[in-house]
Amino acid sequence: MTSANSLPMGKRLTFRILLTTLIGLALTLAAIGYTLLLSWQLEGGGAAINEAGSLRMRSYKLAVELEYAASSTSVEQQLSEFNRTLADLQAGDAKRPLFLPVTPSIRAQMRKVQDEWQKRVQGNARRILQMTSPEERQAAIRVFREELPEFVSQINTLVSLVEVELAEKTTWLRLCQTALIFMSLAASVALLYLLYLWIVGPVTRMQAGIARMSKDDLSVRLPIETEDEFGVLAQAFNQMADHVQSVHRTLEVRxxxxxxxxxxxNHEVSTLYEIAGFLSGPHAIEELCRGFLHRIMQRIGADGGTVRILDSHSDNLHITVHEGVSEHMIEEEHCIKKDECLCGAATQQGIVIVRDFRLLNQEKRYRCQEEGFVSLAVFQILARDQVIGSFSLHFSTERSISGEERRLLETLGKNLGAAIENQRLIAKEKEFAVSQERNLLAQGLHDSIAQGLNFLNLQVQMLEDSLRRNDMEEISDIAPLLRAGVQESYEDVRELLLNFRTRLQDSNLESQVRNVVARFQRQTGVHGEITFEGNGAPLAPEQQLQVLFILQEALSNVRKHAQASEVRVLVHNERDFSMTVTDDGAGFNLEQVHEKGEEHVGLRIMKERAERLSARFTIESAPGAGTSIALHLLRQERLVA
Incomplete structure (x- = not known):
């Protein structure tokens, strides 16, 4: 097939159109340029006629100045202007424009006028100016006037010659304009004809061919009449028609x-969606592997299968789940090295596919073959590009894995690996969260109950000593202290149990805060004031729970140490989140606490919970001025609820 780019330049339609356009443009520009030249010459010649005609008036004005002028200054000015006008006529001025036609007769007449002016008129005028006798001066002026008409006649001849020349050019200008009109008409007719011949005709024939083909007339062919782009297009149309006719014959098979x-x-995509949807659910690792293997075996038509997980510490492969495989084989292969058997080799070498065990080395033992399986396919389980296991599919008949099935099983192996890794991470996260809560619980027990028990231990030792000495007065002093210590420890235990049982209801932080403060008021009798500001989005549930724990710990410290009569809680929720708890209690000296290397009871717990939130925790206090704690969570640290 010939392409449009391989055509010779002379046969290309674009070249012909460009050449025709350039020729027409060149002729048009030439005609317009010649017309503009004639117009410019006519304008310059008209200005020359005006200047030459003004010489006649200046001649007569010079005669009057010679006769009546009181001084020679005005006469000299007239002579200067006359010379300047002659110089302009001789040299011309393209800016005005002003110039005489270049015909020989006009140039000869211009030289006569210049000679007559230089030799006779200007010379006589200067001699008259030099005469001192009035009688001689008047006689010379009469002679000057008598000779002046002859000079003016020469100027008139010059003007007449210029007018004749301009009349001829005016005639040429009209002829050029008329010719330009006829050329435009002829060019338009020629252009229309060429457009029809080169473009409209071929496009019409092609449109008719396309219309016939759209009516299922696949036998239509276009005549190739030219060797330009439309000829190439017609050839391509015919080849397309041949192809369409050929395709139409085999359409049903295709x-x-x-x-x-x-x-x-669709089967591959549905399998991928179904198994990916299952793997994304909250299942244990064994349940994930079992459901994965069952679905894969159904889709692929396998008779048996296993999922093995790699122990990275010992390089052992452990069978996690199996289906369609005897217990005897599972007992032998429940734990193998990754370089043993084909399932272990797949973790190092990649995919292993055995179409027929009978074609392999029969001296080597294959447990799958002993089980009666003929074909085997083993794929890696990958998580973050690391092999964490393999899964195998066993077939009782000879079975080959197509390229589409291979890609699908590779993808599903990666999905299973990601699901297993996610479950491991979730388990680690839960373990870490439990560990953190246990640590906080231990700190709470140490800061409250342990200190109370230590106090009780000291009091019991003192009581035993008093009993040995039979000091009833000291015993009576110690007994109330023991009762108060036991009561304080009992209240601490109840408060800790209540705090660690706290759960969010419907993720409503405001109602939970009000419940906590109301319970605090009932237990202590201290007045509580709550203020909520802002209309920001709610915090995520895990962040709300940490805020509640910090509030409970702050109120617990108020109950134990502050001796306050009022507590104010301010929650401001905009793009940033902040909570401030202020009491009017006894307060304490922060500098002394830091110098001693100690912290208030519960302060360490509140700081650790604030760190878990990635929030800023501050405390302000002074003896007798109360205490204020503030929690500030920046917008970039907030989680979406």
Whole structure:
């Protein structure tokens, strides 16, 4: 097939159109340029006629100045202006424009006028100016006047010659304009004809061919009449028609093949979606592997299968789940090295596919073959590009794995690896969260109950000593202290149990805060004031729970140490979140606490919870001025609820 780019330059339609356009443009520009030249010459010649005509008036004005002028200054000025006008006529001025035609007769007449002026008129005028006798001066002026008409006649001749020349050019200008009109008409007709011959005709024939083909007339062919782009296009149309006619004959077979491919692709996609959806659910690792293996075996048509997880510390592969495989084989292979058997080799070498065990080395033992399986396919389980196990599919008959199935199983192996890794991370996260809560619980027990028990231990020792000495007065002093210590420890235990049982209801932080403060008021009798400001989005549940724990710990410290009569809680929720708890109690000296290297009871717990929130925790206090704690969570640290 010939392409448009391989055509010779002379046969290309674009070259012909460009050449025709350039020729027409050149002729048009030449005609317009010649017309503009004639117009410019006519304008310059008209200005020359005006200047030459003004010489006649200046001649007579010079005669009057010679006769009546009181001084020679005005006469000299007239002579200077006359010379300047002659110089302009001789040299011309393209800016005005002003110039005489270049014909020989006009140039000869201009020289006569210049000679007559230089030799006779200007010379006589200067001699008259030099005469002192009035009688001689008047006689010379009469002679000057008598000779002046002859000079003016020469100027008139010059003007007449210029007018004749301009009349001829005016005639040429009209002829050029008329010719330009006829050229435009002829060019338009020629252009229309060429457009029809080169473009409209071929496009019309092609449109008719396309219309016939759209009516299922696949036998239509276009005549190739030219060797330009439309000829190439007609050839391409004919080849397309041949191809369409050929395709139409085999359309049914092609449709069946395409339908089969689409069904296979749909089956692959549905398998991927189904198994990916299952793997994204909250299942234990064993349940994930069992459900994965069951679905894969159904989709692929396998008779047996296993999922093995790699122990990275010992390089052992452990069978996690199996299906369709005897217990005897599982007992032998429940734990193998990763360089043993084909399932172990797949973790190092990649995919292992055995179409027929009978074609392998029969001297080597294959447990799958002993089980009666003929074919085997083993794929890696990958998590973050690291092999964490393998899964195998066993077939009782000879079975090959197609390229589409291979890609699908590779993808599903990566999905299973990601699901297993996610479950491991979730388990570690839960373990870490439990560890943190246990640590906080231990700190709470140490800061409250342990200190109370230590106090009780000291009091019991003192009581025993008093009993040995039978000091009833000291015993009576110690007994109330023991009762108060036991009561304080009992209240601490109740408060800790209540705090660690706190759960969010419907993720409503405001109602939970009000409940905590109300319970605090009932237990202590201290007045509580709550203020909520802002209309920001709610915090995530885990962040809300940490805020509640910090509030409970702050109120617990108020109950134990502050001796306050009022507590104010301010919650400000905009893009940033902040909570401030202020009491009017006894307060304490922060500098002394830091110097001693100690902290208030519960302060360490509140700081650690604030760090878990990635929030800023501050405390302000002074003896007799109360205490204020503030929690500030920046917008970039907030989690979406």
């Amino acid at each position: 449709v069946l093949e395409k339908t089969a491919r689409l069904q296979a692709q």
